[in-house]
Amino acid sequence: MTERVLYDHNIIKRTLTRIAHEILEKGVNVHDLVLVGIKRRGEYLAARLQQLILDIEGVNIPLESLDITPYRDDRDRSANLIPQIQNSFQTSLTDKTVIIVDDVLYTGRTIRSAMDAIMDAGRPNAIRLAVMVDRGHRELPIRADFIGKNIPTSRKENISVYLQEVDGIDQITIC
Ligand SMILES: O=P(O)(O)OC[C@H]1O[C@H](OP(=O)(O)OP(=O)(O)O)[C@H](O)[C@@H]1O
Numbered sequence: 001m002t003e004r005v006l007y008d009h010n011i012i013k014r015t016l017t018r019i020a021h022e023i024l025e026k027g028v029n030v031h032d033l034v035l036v037g038i039k040r041r042g043e044y045l046a047a048r049l050q051q052l053i054l055d056i057e058g059v060n061i062p063l064e065s066l067d068i069t070p071y072r073d074d075r076d077r078s079a080n081l082i083p084q085i086q087n088s089f090q091t092s093l094t095d096k097t098v099i100i101v102d103d104v105l106y107t108g109r110t111i112r113s114a115m116d117a118i119m120d121a122g123r124p125n126a127i128r129l130a131v132m133v134d135r136g137h138r139e140l141p142i143r144a145d146f147i148g149k150n151i152p153t154s155r156k157e158n159i160s161v162y163l164q165e166v167d168g169i170d171q172i173t174i175c
């Protein structure tokens with residue numbers, strides 16, 4: 001199938017700026033926020049949000065990245081991988097408002113894994129979710145609090161979020 005560009009660099013930039021403002025408008029104390037970007041592209045989106053919030057509010061919010069692999073529901077459960085991740089956050093998440101950041105929200109399984117990893121590391125006051133694209137087809141009762149673009153898809157379609165830091169270009173495509 002042909003790959004079609006839906007959104008370019010300018011729209012991605014504008015969308016992230018809007019999400020940064022929405023996060024700040026939510027009424028939480030900006031000093032209680034922690035961003036957790038899901039590897040791999042969520043990590044870079046979270047870093048961009050961190051910079052935007054610094055530009056807007058003058059506050060440098062802690063940024064963490066998370067590899068959810070040990071928490072996947074299709075992992076080999078005989079391998080005892082979970083303890084390795086328990087101390088992987090530099091920032092204490094207890095009593096914080098943790099904002100998980102990812103590029104695409106689909107079945108919701110990645111976010112379920114991320115929430116388990118976060119809960120194993122501490123007891124946040126709240127966990128919120130920011131995604132660049134919500135493509136639907138949830139298999140779990142998970143929704144995003146901050147959504148860049150809602151892109152209705154069929155299961156056969158594929159959404160790709162390309163980022164400068166990883167792919168050398170910013171664009172969102174469907175194929
Ligand atoms: O809601 P879900 O069904 O869990 O899907 C969303 C996840 O799928 C993609 O990651 P993928 O597993 O393809 O790995 P990648 O980040 O390396 O692209 C995407 O980056 C999200 O993290």
Ligand SMILES: O=c1cc[nH]c(=O)[nH]1
Nearest residue numbers: 072073074109110113
């Ligand atoms: O736990 C997970 C995470 C992502 N994808 C899955 O299928 N399971």
